[in-house]
Amino acid sequence: MLPTPAIAALCEKFPLMTELMALQPLSWFNPAIAPAAVALRDVGLTADDVADASARLARFAPYLAKAFPETGASGGIIESPVVPLPGMQAALGIAPGKLWLKLDSHLPISGSIKARGGIYEVLKHAEMLALDAGLLQPGADCSLLASDAVRAFFGQYAIAVGSTGNLGLSIGIMSARLGFRATVHMSADARQWKKDKLRSHGVTVVEYATDYSVAVEAGREQAQNDPTCHFVDDENSHDLFLGYAVAGERLKRQFAAAGVTVDAGHPLFVYLPCGVGGGPGGVAFGLKLAFGDAVHCVFVEPTHSPCMLLGVYTGLHERISVQEIGIDNLTAADGLAVGRPSGFVGRAMQRLIDGYATVSDEELYRLLATLEQTQGFRLEPSAVAGFAGIAPVLAAPQYQAQLEMATHLVWGTGGSMVPEQEMAAYVARGRTLLAAGDV
């Protein structure tokens, strides 16, 4: 924790700090928001980089269809449906506008948003190694990487990552299927079933009694001591970020096919759960490229882990952690249990994210139970955080003139692989809280 005078100085300079430290759900709209045409230049990555990532995923589609038959129906393209949520909209009393849900909770292979960035980075690394070794010709379809000979070749290489759970699942399952030696360094928040699942895929899981930042550091160290090891750097990786960003053009096509208009007169508000920031940051980058100023992105974090809000609000980015201001980083939203944000994402996206909100664990349980009751979708606590961003937007003066024709899209980020018993306990907890009317 920072010394008391340093905290007092922060509170004086940044009035929201007091509420943040008191763990009160709050929202903050970014006064530095700028037009996409200007602010996209901050990112240091371009539409061409996203197009390159998209083309790479297309080259790998035949491989994925072969290695993961569950992706066969979509021809090896890992994508999730987007669905309207009339029942949930009525239950939450959201008006005007229309509420939709992006079901990344149901992405194949790892059942979370991490199937975008995590799998992309592993595929890109595999492609690079196979090209260098002459096992693959440039531009060729990658399904030949599924052969035993290529798997044996990848077995000379290792991949390591630090994770609160879902990134580990994506990286671990993908790496092991390609033949890599995969190690996942898991923070204390990681659920037991995620560790068990990884071990069943032949992944080495190293457990830590500490939080995410320590697990990431351990992965970084492992890779530094082993020249054959690639470290997936959740805090800084451009490849992860680009893998997530491909979602933007995909959503644009999905909305066009569904007859949902997004333009200056029909704004799109997208609500993204935020942990370290790579997932929501990358998706938001792709959305800004696809929809420009017609899309407004809002990040939502647990009241106990508001690292991105803290970093962007104070301008200190990765130089401050929630623990340093006395917040414990303990939350039921294990995918969001991150105390120190990605400085890369915080800076790159500083003028592109409209706002930030925080949500209590109790509210997450109520939201997941309400979603289950009204629409039958079962998401994990982290994955419903986006719903908590809607009320602050509806109340914000700057949006009032636009709300009539608005689409609200909650990015549902995980849950389809949660074991039945665990999911039943989540839903029961939410129903109990709802019945208690304890709001």
Ligand SMILES: *Cc1c(COP(=O)(O)O)cnc(C)c1O
């Ligand atoms: C990882 C994760 C997020 C947030 O992604 P970050 O890149 O950590 O910000 C959101 N929801 C779920 C379910 C996740 O696993």
